[in-house]
Amino acid sequence: MTIFSKxxxxxxxxxxxxxxxxxxxxxxxxPIKKGxxxxxxxxxxxxxxDVPDEFLSELxxxxxxxARAIEKCFPCDRVNIITVGLEVPHAHxxxxxxNRPQDMHFDNPKLKLSKEEFVKIQQQIIAEMEKAVSKW
Ligand code: 5GP
Numbered sequence: 001m002t003i004f005s006k007x008x009x010x011x012x013x014x015x016x017x018x019x020x021x022x023x024x025x026x027x028x029x030x031p032i033k034k035g036x037x038x039x040x041x042x043x044x045x046x047x048x049x050d051v052p053d054e055f056l057s058e059l060x061x062x063x064x065x066x067a068r069a070i071e072k073c074f075p076c077d078r079v080n081i082i083t084v085g086l087e088v089p090h091a092h093x094x095x096x097x098x099n100r101p102q103d104m105h106f107d108n109p110k111l112k113l114s115k116e117e118f119v120k121i122q123q124q125i126i127a128e129m130e131k132a133v134s135k136w
Contacts, residue, residue: 002090004040015122018129022055023062027118028094030110033103034121035070035079037095039063046089059093067095069128073121080104 006012008024015027017037028036039062041055051059060081067079076097082104083093096104113121 002044002088004038004088004090004092005042005044008040008042015118017122017125018062018066020062022058025063025066025095027122031113032106032108032110033074033076033097034111034113035074035095035097035125037066037070037125038092039066039095040090040092045091046085048083048085048091048093051091063093063095065129065132066125068132069125070095070097072128073124076103 001009003012004024007014007026014029017025017027019025022042023039024042025037025039028038039059041051041059043051043055045051048056063081067081071079074097077099078097079095080098081093081095083091084106085091094104098104102108
C-alpha cells in the first residue's frame with residue numbers, strides 16, 4: 001500500500017481539501033508555496049501516464065475548482081500543475097501558485113508551517129470552493 005493510499009484510507013492524517021469517488025486532494029506536507037496541494041487518483045498506479053484513461057481525463061476536471069480556489073486564497077499569476085513522482089510511487093499532480101518559473105522548483109527550501117497554519121490554509125481553500133459552488 002502506498003503512503004498516499006494510507007492517506008486516502010485515513011490511516012495517515014492529512015489536510016484534506018476535497019474528495020470524490022475517484023480522487024483525493026490534500027495539502028503537501030512539505031510545501032514549496034502556501035497552498036501547494038496534491039491531487040491523486042484513488043488507485044495505485046506509479047506513473048501518471050500509466051493511469052487508466054478514465055481517471056486521467058477526469059483528474060484535471062476534479063483539480064480545476066481546487067486550483068481556482070488556491071488562486072483566490074494566494075494571489076499569484078496562476079496556479080500551475082506539475083508532475084514529478086520521483087518520491088512517492090502513486091501518481092499525483094502538484095497544484096502550486098506561481099508568479100515566476102522559479103516558484104515551482106523543488107530545490108527551493110520547503111516552507112515550515114505549523115499545524116495551525118496548515119489548518120488555516122486548508123480552511124481558506126475549502127471556503128473558497130464552497131463560495132464558488134454557492135454561486136452556481
Ligand atoms: P514527488 O513524488 O512528486 O517527487 O513528491 C511527492 C510529494 O509528496 C512531495 O512534495 C512531498 O512533500 C509530498 N509528501 C510525501 N509524503 C507525504 C505525506 O505523508 N503527506 C503529505 N501531505 N505529503 C507528502
